[in-house]
Amino acid sequence: MSTLENITDIRLKEGLLALGVTNKPTCFRPHTYMLFHPNGYATACCYACKYPYGKYPEQSLHDIWFGKARQDIIKAMDNEYDFHLTCDQVCYEQVCIKDQGCMPAIMRTEGFPYPAPAYPTRLELIIDTVCNYECIMCGGYLSSSIRRNREHSIPHKIPYDDEFVNQLEEFIPHVGIVYMSGGEPLVAPYFLKVLERIAKINSEAFVELTSNCSTYNKRTQKILDLLPNLTVTVSLNAISKDNYKFITTHGDIDNVLGNLKKLGSRLNKMNVCPMIQNVNEIPNLVKFCDENNVIINFLYCFMPTGGKLKGIHIGGTNEYAEGIRLPDNVLAQKPFIPEFNLATLSKSKLQKIHDNLIKITEWCSPQNQHPVKHLCHRISALADK
Ligand SMILES: C[S@@+](CC[C@H](N)C(=O)[O-])C[C@H]1O[C@@H](n2cnc3c(N)ncnc32)[C@H](O)[C@@H]1O
Numbered sequence: 001m002s003t004l005e006n007i008t009d010i011r012l013k014e015g016l017l018a019l020g021v022t023n024k025p026t027c028f029r030p031h032t033y034m035l036f037h038p039n040g041y042a043t044a045c046c047y048a049c050k051y052p053y054g055k056y057p058e059q060s061l062h063d064i065w066f067g068k069a070r071q072d073i074i075k076a077m078d079n080e081y082d083f084h085l086t087c088d089q090v091c092y093e094q095v096c097i098k099d100q101g102c103m104p105a106i107m108r109t110e111g112f113p114y115p116a117p118a119y120p121t122r123l124e125l126i127i128d129t130v131c132n133y134e135c136i137m138c139g140g141y142l143s144s145s146i147r148r149n150r151e152h153s154i155p156h157k158i159p160y161d162d163e164f165v166n167q168l169e170e171f172i173p174h175v176g177i178v179y180m181s182g183g184e185p186l187v188a189p190y191f192l193k194v195l196e197r198i199a200k201i202n203s204e205a206f207v208e209l210t211s212n213c214s215t216y217n218k219r220t221q222k223i224l225d226l227l228p229n230l231t232v233t234v235s236l237n238a239i240s241k242d243n244y245k246f247i248t249t250h251g252d253i254d255n256v257l258g259n260l261k262k263l264g265s266r267l268n269k270m271n272v273c274p275m276i277q278n279v280n281e282i283p284n285l286v287k288f289c290d291e292n293n294v295i296i297n298f299l300y301c302f303m304p305t306g307g308k309l310k311g312i313h314i315g316g317t318n319e320y321a322e323g324i325r326l327p328d329n330v331l332a333q334k335p336f337i338p339e340f341n342l343a344t345l346s347k348s349k350l351q352k353i354h355d356n357l358i359k360i361t362e363w364c365s366p367q368n369q370h371p372v373k374h375l376c377h378r379i380s381a382l383a384d385k
């Protein structure tokens, strides 16, 4: 078993020390998380795809969680500080550059129980890809509309069925939070089935649903009524009418803002993918969050996750980014670019963006100071490259 002192990889050692990741476990995710992807694979997180825990329906959920693969990841990470089994695509590099926003660092502040209980405390379900939007940074792997209209491919075969929901019953009583993303969970039919089952077994469960919030109808109301502790994270990448439509293809910002109002206190967070196309909107997005007591969260926008668009994705039109199109039997090995698109800007442009964003910290609410400062840090790291 390695100790931090005898790690020979100096960048990794210095990164772990700088981030305070000095005690085991190196990352809480493999101990506590199970994420199901649209193609049936289960992993520790959306980055750890090289070596999945297992795959539904080839394996039962019980066998996936209690199986050897997850133990292999835990052993590698905790005994040897070895990220190479499945954590080298994003986190290894983030730790090496001492990125305070990286998962192994953030997880330490999130109060995970340790030693971890036998069952996962968090489930993440990306189990349906039906989506009504075609966002420029997204792809057909996650949006059925992009798959059909941009990539001109046959629909994904989603492996989840009634048996999956039945098998989830073993896990639901132990889970602290269930995260749901898609596809569009407020539109895709399968999500309702799962939410109904969660409500039946544990109606007080905490569920965090990530949504484009384009839809608020009877079904939405039913979902909110079923689960009083369900909250919504809205993905909003622009607040100006034309740009919102441009980024989402089908979206109408007035409709979305109306829906956010209806959600009221159920609206908890906002996800923003910082890109060249929306970087100027960030002050207004932060302002909206402050006014509505919403926590802003800047994602690492990487890839595109599917077919490229002419004029937006450098290097061609309607092609698949290399390595992104998922073959049926293997998960993607996603090339990680800290800020997709923004990374292609010149140093002076990035510096200007940084200087504009840092001004937000002079007026934004205390809860949004940290995410904005962290984004500034990421932009200045890009400028320094
Ligand atoms: C794929 S969406 C699915 C849920 C829902 N349709 C929505 O947009 O909120 C989940 C999250 O992934 C983000 N996302 C989309 N494309 C991304 C990319 N290329 N890099 C990082 N995050 C991305 C979205 O902004 C959203 O917050």
Ligand code: SF4
Binding pocket: 027, 028, 029, 030, 044, 045, 046, 047, 048, 086, 087, 088, 090, 091, 103, 104
């Ligand atoms: S180190 Fe990163 S890639 Fe590995 S499980 Fe943790 S969050 Fe996922």
Ligand code: SF4
Binding pocket: 131, 132, 133, 134, 135, 138, 139, 142, 143, 146, 182, 183, 184, 212, 235
């Ligand atoms: S980001 Fe969400 S809303 Fe946009 S296309 Fe992807 S899945 Fe649909």
